[in-house]
Amino acid sequence: MADSFISLGIPEALREREAEQLRDRRNRQLMTGSRNYQAARRTRTNRDFLFDMGSSPRVHIYRDLRVLRNASRKLSRNNDYMIQFLRMNRVNVVGPASDQLPDAPTGMRLQARAKTPRGKPDEKLNRPVQDHWSTFSYPENASANGQQSLLDILLKAQTQLARDGETLARLVPADNPYGIAVKPLDVAWLDETYNERRPNGNRVIMSVELNSNDRPVAYWLTPPADDAAAGITPNVRQRTPVPAEEIIHTFLPFDQNCGDDTSTRGVPWAHAAMTKLWHMGSFDEAAIIAARIGASKQGFFKNQKNEFGDFGLGNNDTSFLPQTSEAEGQGLRGTQLPDGVAPGQFDVIGEYDFVPFDPKYPSEMFGPFNSAMLHGVACSLGPAYFSFASDLKEVNFSSARIGLQGERDWWRGLQFFLILHYLRRIYLAWLKSCMVEGVIALSPLDLARLSNPRFIPRGWAYMQPVDDITAIEKAISIGMTTRTDELAELGNVEFTDVIETLGAENAAAEAAGVDISPARPGAIAPAADASADSTDSADKPKKQD
Numbered sequence: 001m002a003d004s005f006i007s008l009g010i011p012e013a014l015r016e017r018e019a020e021q022l023r024d025r026r027n028r029q030l031m032t033g034s035r036n037y038q039a040a041r042r043t044r045t046n047r048d049f050l051f052d053m054g055s056s057p058r059v060h061i062y063r064d065l066r067v068l069r070n071a072s073r074k075l076s077r078n079n080d081y082m083i084q085f086l087r088m089n090r091v092n093v094v095g096p097a098s099d100q101l102p103d104a105p106t107g108m109r110l111q112a113r114a115k116t117p118r119g120k121p122d123e124k125l126n127r128p129v130q131d132h133w134s135t136f137s138y139p140e141n142a143s144a145n146g147q148q149s150l151l152d153i154l155l156k157a158q159t160q161l162a163r164d165g166e167t168l169a170r171l172v173p174a175d176n177p178y179g180i181a182v183k184p185l186d187v188a189w190l191d192e193t194y195n196e197r198r199p200n201g202n203r204v205i206m207s208v209e210l211n212s213n214d215r216p217v218a219y220w221l222t223p224p225a226d227d228a229a230a231g232i233t234p235n236v237r238q239r240t241p242v243p244a245e246e247i248i249h250t251f252l253p254f255d256q257n258c259g260d261d262t263s264t265r266g267v268p269w270a271h272a273a274m275t276k277l278w279h280m281g282s283f284d285e286a287a288i289i290a291a292r293i294g295a296s297k298q299g300f301f302k303n304q305k306n307e308f309g310d311f312g313l314g315n316n317d318t319s320f321l322p323q324t325s326e327a328e329g330q331g332l333r334g335t336q337l338p339d340g341v342a343p344g345q346f347d348v349i350g351e352y353d354f355v356p357f358d359p360k361y362p363s364e365m366f367g368p369f370n371s372a373m374l375h376g377v378a379c380s381l382g383p384a385y386f387s388f389a390s391d392l393k394e395v396n397f398s399s400a401r402i403g404l405q406g407e408r409d410w411w412r413g414l415q416f417f418l419i420l421h422y423l424r425r426i427y428l429a430w431l432k433s434c435m436v437e438g439v440i441a442l443s444p445l446d447l448a449r450l451s452n453p454r455f456i457p458r459g460w461a462y463m464q465p466v467d468d469i470t471a472i473e474k475a476i477s478i479g480m481t482t483r484t485d486e487l488a489e490l491g492n493v494e495f496t497d498v499i500e501t502l503g504a505e506n507a508a509a510e511a512a513g514v515d516i517s518p519a520r521p522g523a524i525a526p527a528a529d530a531s532a533d534s535t536d537s538a539d540k541p542k543k544q545d
Contacts, residue, residue: 072268095458104134105149165266166251
């Protein structure tokens with residue numbers, strides 16, 4: 001390059017400056033490519049990815065929440081896999097399983113854990129609380145409208161969490177023995193467009209009022225705009241502040257909201273899979289239509305031009321086509337054009353040539369393509385692919401066990417989240433109301449003792465009952481676990497209930513003279529003992545007196 005500069009007659013100082021600039025440019029390119037984050041470099045191939053990155057999740061939620069929520073609800077009405085995902089949430093998080101139905105519609109059994117000063121369970125306090133909680137769980141007590149049990153309310157809350165990304169309910173005074181009830185609300189009552197600074201210094205972010213510590217102090221309820229369009233609410237949308245103590249509003253604080261402490265709203269869990277789910281639904285519909293048309297073997301009769309350049313109709317004669325009647329054509333006779341498909345149908349649209357129409361879709365690639373798409377959707381939503389898509393073709397016992405283990409860990413996490421942020425809020429408010437109403441004789445100290453209950457959600461049956469029970473038996477024998485914990489893993493099973501039931505069974509069997517004690521390994525059945533004794537006595541000589 002120096003020779004080229006010399007040949008052009010450029011001064012030495014200019015040549016050195018140009019060479020230095022070239023070195024600097026090469027060094028910058030080298031540093032950009034090797035030391036900085038490659039994913040942050042805007043190139044021709046990733047401009048659409050790096051465009052409009054935004055500054056915080058709250059900005060994206062503010063812009064897109066209403067559209068995302070409506071899209072998720074549309075999928076929940078029309079998309080098979082979205083319906084399956086919501087069903088799996090209800091069954092696995094709330095339950096209960098069909099073989100674990102509780103005595104009352106609580107959904108998750110309450111285990112009060114108040115203790116005496118000596119550290120033993122205080123059954124005189126725990127038992128009445130558990131019994132009244134079961135009574136409260138019936139529809140006439142649990143819900144403000146008297147139509148939903150506590151189990152129904154939990155099922156609705158979990159559906160809202162998965163579909164809308166957040167759930168909303170209000171604790172209201174009620175005309176029942178406990179003086180309180182739950183009123184589930186549509187999350188659309190929280191208008192995401194309402195943002196302002198209050199005169200007291202608090203901030204309202206998407207209808208949630210926060211104090212200086214970003215703690216919710218009030219929720220501003222606004223009638224949903226869709227209701228106003230349907231004539232359900234007045235034209236004036238009045239905002240009503242409700243104290244945070246009366247509102248249960250929760251959403252997952254991680255995933256889409258991670259990194260922003262002032263995020264007050266959640267987004268639908270299927271936000272990353274929505275587009276793919278909708279395209280898959282449209283793709284399936286098109287494939288079904290193509291298969292139906294292909295099975296119908298449709299064809300057409302096509303006209304050809306004659307030597308005069310027209311279509312051989314002669315004075316625009318269309319009499320060979322089916323004609324509409326006066327009644328069908330509203331008094332006008334005319335050509336009836338084909339507008340439907342039926343098996344073996346061939347519509348006449350002219351003369352001479354026959355043009356077959358035989359679509360070859362769906363092809364053999366339809367299944368693999370659909371499966372590949374569902375793998376991505378399942379990764380986004382959380383469940384194992386084979387249980388989400390009901391596809392067990394490539395699953396054996398070992399792979400199913402590994403897959404279900406990870407999936408069940410996910411469901412257990414969601415169970416704990418719903419208990420901690422939703423069900424426990426209902427329980428604590430109900431407990432205070434019970435003390436005020438005098439339903440249960442409680443003191444403020446009793447409230448503190450009862451504030452750490454245990455809710456037992458649904459569990460799952462053993463995959464290998466014999467091996468699993470043997471391992472559990474050994475773990476109990478060496479003190480690694482307890483019967484109470486292992487029964488809780490099965491879900492809605494309490495050790496004290498098992499003891500009471502076993503005691504009743506043994507008493508009934510003893511009264512009937514029936515031995516139901518388990519046979520020990522190597523033991524001889526009583527019938528065999530009796531026959532052996534009779535044989536031995538027959539062979540042996542009798543003792544003489």
